Amino acid sequence: MTSEKARSGVSQLRRGVLEFCVLALLRDGEKYGFELVRDLGTAQAMVTSEGTIYPLLSRLRRDELVSSSWRDSTAGPPRRYYTLTPAGLLALKEFTAEWTPFRDAVDRLLTSEENTA
Template sequence: MVPGDERILTHLRRGAVEYCVLAMVAEEPAYGLDIARRLTREGILLTGEGTLYPLLSRLRTAGFVETTWEESTEGPPRRYYAITPTGRETLDAFRRTWAPFRDAVDAAVDAPKRRRP
C-alpha cells in the first residue's frame, strides 16, 4: 500500500461501514461473526472484528437494528441482528444520497484526466 492509503481508507470506512452493515441485515438477520467475515473478505471495508461489535452496539442503541438470541449447533447461542423500520429508513436515505455523492466524487477525481491533452 502507498503511504497514506490506510489513512484514506480509515476515513472512508468511518462514513460507510454502518450503512453496509444495515444493507447486509436488511435482507435477512445475521450474526456478528458472519457480518465480520463478509466485511473483511477484501480487507477494504473492515480490517478486523474489533471495530465491528462497537458499531453493532451503536446501531442497536440508535434503534437501527434489533437483536435476538438463537441456539447454535456449533457452540453457544448467537446474537442475530436484523434491521428495524428506522434502520430501513436510514438505509433508504443513504442509498438516495450515495449515488449522487459517489458520482460527484468520481467526476471530481477524474476531471484532471479528462482535461489533459
C-alpha cells in the same frame, strides 16, 4: 506507493460508511456478528474485525437501527442475531439516496483530475 494522508482519508471514509454497509447486509435478513465480519471481508475494501463490528452493532442497537436476539448454535455458544428495524431501513434508504450522487460526483472529479494530469 500510497501516501499516509491518502491512506488516512480512505480509512476515515471507510469508517464513515461501515454502518450503512452493515445495514445493507441486514436488509436481506438477520445475521450474527461474525457473519457480518465475513461478509464485509468479501468486499476487499471493507475488511474489518470483530473488534470493530461489535461496538458498531451495539451503537446501532442503541440507536434502534437494528434489533437483536439470542439463539442457540449447533456449533458452539449461543449467538446474537441482528435484524434491521424499520428505522434502520429508512436510514439506509436515506443514505443510499445521498450516496449515489455523492459517489458519482467524486468519481467525476477524480477521473477529471487523472485526465488532466
